[in-house]
Amino acid sequence: MIQYASIILFVIGIYGLFVSKNVIKMIVSLNIMEIGLNIFIISIGFVGGGAIAPIISSTQDLGLIFVDPLPQALVLTAIVIGVGTTALALAFAKTIYKTYNTFELDEMEESA
Amino acid sequence: MRKLFGLLITIALGVMIILALDKTSAFPKFGEVNLQERISNQYLTEENVEMVGSANIVTAIVVGYRGFDTLGEVTVLFISALGVAFIFGGTKQQRLDLKFKPNFMLRVGSNVLLGIILVTSIYIILHGHLTPGGGFPGGAIIASAVLLLYLADDKFRSNVKGFKLIEGIAGSIFVVVGLLGLVFATAFLENFLPVGTVGQLLSAGIIPIIYVLIGLKVGSEIAGVVDNFLTEEESA
Numbered sequence: 543m544i545q546y547a548s549i550i551l552f553v554i555g556i557y558g559l560f561v562s563k564n565v566i567k568m569i570v571s572l573n574i575m576e577i578g579l580n581i582f583i584i585s586i587g588f589v590g591g592g593a594i595a596p597i598i599s600s601t602q603d604l605g606l607i608f609v610d611p612l613p614q615a616l617v618l619t620a621i622v623i624g625v626g627t628t629a630l631a632l633a634f635a636k637t638i639y640k641t642y643n644t645f646e647l648d649e650m651e652e653s654a
Numbered sequence: 655m656r657k658l659f660g661l662l663i664t665i666a667l668g669v670m671i672i673l674a675l676d677k678t679s680a681f682p683k684f685g686e687v688n689l690q691e692r693i694s695n696q697y698l699t700e701e702n703v704e705m706v707g708s709a710n711i712v713t714a715i716v717v718g719y720r721g722f723d724t725l726g727e728v729t730v731l732f733i734s735a736l737g738v739a740f741i742f743g744g745t746k747q748q749r750l751d752l753k754f755k756p757n758f759m760l761r762v763g764s765n766v767l768l769g770i771i772l773v774t775s776i777y778i779i780l781h782g783h784l785t786p787g788g789g790f791p792g793g794a795i796i797a798s799a800v801l802l803l804y805l806a807d808d809k810f811r812s813n814v815k816g817f818k819l820i821e822g823i824a825g826s827i828f829v830v831v832g833l834l835g836l837v838f839a840t841a842f843l844e845n846f847l848p849v850g851t852v853g854q855l856l857s858a859g860i861i862p863i864i865y866v867l868i869g870l871k872v873g874s875e876i877a878g879v880v881d882n883f884l885t886e887e888e889s890a
Contacts, residue, residue: 544684545675545684549672549675552668556664556667557660557664560663560664561660585684588684588687589685589687589689590685590687596697596710597709597712597784597786598703598852598853599709599853604699604703610689610694611694611697611712611715612692612697612715618716619716619723619727621790622730622731626733626734626735629879630734633741634741636741637742
């Protein structure tokens with residue numbers, strides 16, 4: 543069920559990218575897409591029936607049921623890349639605002 | 655018109671994604687995953703856990719099995735920080751003139767909070783192989799401490815050159831540790847130190863060393879990005 547919620551988040555992000563003409567809103571849409579994907583990847587690794595986080599205190603704990611650790615490791619990578627791309631996108635947005643004094647794409651075309 | 659069109663396209667896309675996932679047998683329902691069939695099951699066997707020695711299996715994957723991937727990841731973060739610095743270029747930088755001034759509570763509270771935040775970040779970085787956390791969240795917390803300093807004082811500039819130095823040294827030592835694995839073991843970034851007991855602070859070989867380096871690198875990179883966003887070129 544939560545997988546459908548994450549797909550809906552992803553689709554909301556795509557809709558935002560289609561419709562919005564504001565640079566900041568586009569960056570926010572990109573982040574919503576990314577969060578949807580991250581939740582989706584994490585949910586793939588969930589194991590029902592009282593599984594715990596893949597952290598052990600000693601090797602005797604290995605008989606317990608764990609959730610899949612591999613999607614979590616991949617999402618850790620994805621989050622860091624997301625921070626990098628968001629920082630770069632916001633830097634572009636700041637430069638755009640300095641040049642055109644607006645974030646709206648339509649007003650930029652008029653002033654150009 | 656544009657909004658309706660976008661709505662139709664996104665709804666079609668969503669339905670397509672859901673239908674495509676519903677029809678495949680390779681994609682199990684939520685919570686009904688059989689871990690025995692997956693490759694992740696091998697990360698959880700006793701001999702492999704004792705070989706890597708990290709109590710946190712996610713850390714074992716990120717830094718142990720996929721260490722080379724993590725090196726690429728910090729490189730991507732470095733390149734994006736470099737891009738931000740390049741866009742906001744210029745040698746003479748001064749603080750951005752914000753319309754609001756930090757109030758009394760923020761100025762006094764930041765002095766109290768700064769130490770707590772830094773100690774928390776050091777704890778999280780050092781216990782990356784034992785508890786949830788590690789170099790990436792710990793580095794982000796270091797950067798948040800720097801951001802607090804910037805917010806609490808509208809004249810404050812951190813030592814940006816020092817951050818760049820830390821970042822370069824940490825990244826270089828990461829590569830050197832990997833090359834030492836090539837010398838003392840068989841592969842790049844392979845563990846060449848004794849593993850120790852699982853669950854101890856001094857265990858898991860090179861994993862804590864690499865996570866401390868990643869924490870320093872990520873913290874100084876994001877702090878540099880914060881500095882870039884809050885400064886502007888001096889209007890002469």
